[in-house]
Amino acid sequence: MSLAMTAKAQNCESPESECAALWTETAVKNSREVKNLTEAIALAKRKQWTSLIDVSTIEPITASIQIIRNVLGGGRFQENKQLIHALELRRSETVTRIRERVIALLLQIEDARTQLREKETALENFSQQIELFEVQYRAGDFDTEKMLAIWEKQKTFRSEIESLRAEIKQTEAALERFARPEMTIEKARESVIKQVTEAWKISGTSEELNLIILDADEKKRVFKSEILKIFPEGVKHLPDELQPREIYPTVKNSSEKVQYIGKAEKFDFNFVLFRRLN
Numbered sequence: 001m002s003l004a005m006t007a008k009a010q011n012c013e014s015p016e017s018e019c020a021a022l023w024t025e026t027a028v029k030n031s032r033e034v035k036n037l038t039e040a041i042a043l044a045k046r047k048q049w050t051s052l053i054d055v056s057t058i059e060p061i062t063a064s065i066q067i068i069r070n071v072l073g074g075g076r077f078q079e080n081k082q083l084i085h086a087l088e089l090r091r092s093e094t095v096t097r098i099r100e101r102v103i104a105l106l107l108q109i110e111d112a113r114t115q116l117r118e119k120e121t122a123l124e125n126f127s128q129q130i131e132l133f134e135v136q137y138r139a140g141d142f143d144t145e146k147m148l149a150i151w152e153k154q155k156t157f158r159s160e161i162e163s164l165r166a167e168i169k170q171t172e173a174a175l176e177r178f179a180r181p182e183m184t185i186e187k188a189r190e191s192v193i194k195q196v197t198e199a200w201k202i203s204g205t206s207e208e209l210n211l212i213i214l215d216a217d218e219k220k221r222v223f224k225s226e227i228l229k230i231f232p233e234g235v236k237h238l239p240d241e242l243q244p245r246e247i248y249p250t251v252k253n254s255s256e257k258v259q260y261i262g263k264a265e266k267f268d269f270n271f272v273l274f275r276r277l278n
């Protein structure tokens with residue numbers, strides 16, 4: 001059974017329900033941010049132990065001092081412990097945020113379903129009444145204006161029901177994208193590439209686009225592993241805020257440059273766009 005079918009078949013309005021737990025577990029497992037943080041924590045923990053035997057310095061005395069400081073909790077060892085704590089805290093906050101998002105979507109679905117059931121029941125009851133009203137109307141007991149108002153109310157019920165069905169379908173799709181992003185992220189990326197390419201052609205420029213798309217989290221912050229694709233030494237040489245159309249070196253004082261295009265969002269996925277300059 002698919003997750004979407006599981007969400008429909010079970011009661012998901014409670015944060016403690018089996019259905020909600022399944023969706024949350026899946027969303028956390030597939031979260032790129034959680035994966036990156038977990039990898040960063042593992043790397044930091046490996047460095048924590050290697051820092052205890054740091055002999056990279058040429059001076060034996062200096063090395064001894066460094067080792068002593070590390071054993072006592074100072075130096076890079078202590079800094080690394082703080083880094084690990086910060087990363088673990090951020091991962092915990094991310095997992096909490098994911099869980100809250102899943103629950104919010106599930107509650108939205110359940111609320112819409114409740115409204116749908118109520119509207120369908122109301123329409124069924126009203127339709128039975130309409131049959132009697134139509135008999136009276138044909139008998140001349142109802143004037144046309146009153147009958148038109150009744151039919152319009154029936155039409156409104158049906159329109160509200162269709163809107164609720166559409167809302168449920170859209171929210172279920174949003175939940176699916178959020179919990180299993182690998183299902184649609186490539187389609188989202190392809191859509192962005194298509195839109196940018198078409199806009200580039202319309203601009204009439206003869207330059208090559210050379211588009212680069214980096215994945216970003218929900219706050220539109222580029223993942224570190226993605227940043228390194230363009231800026232191999234990090235982004236310390238860049239300003240805090242990049243300006244669209246501005247050109248930046250890939251490495252400080254480098255002749256290799258990229259142009260920042262901006263940010264894009266598609267299907268709940270975020271991207272940051274650059275173009276490589278020849």
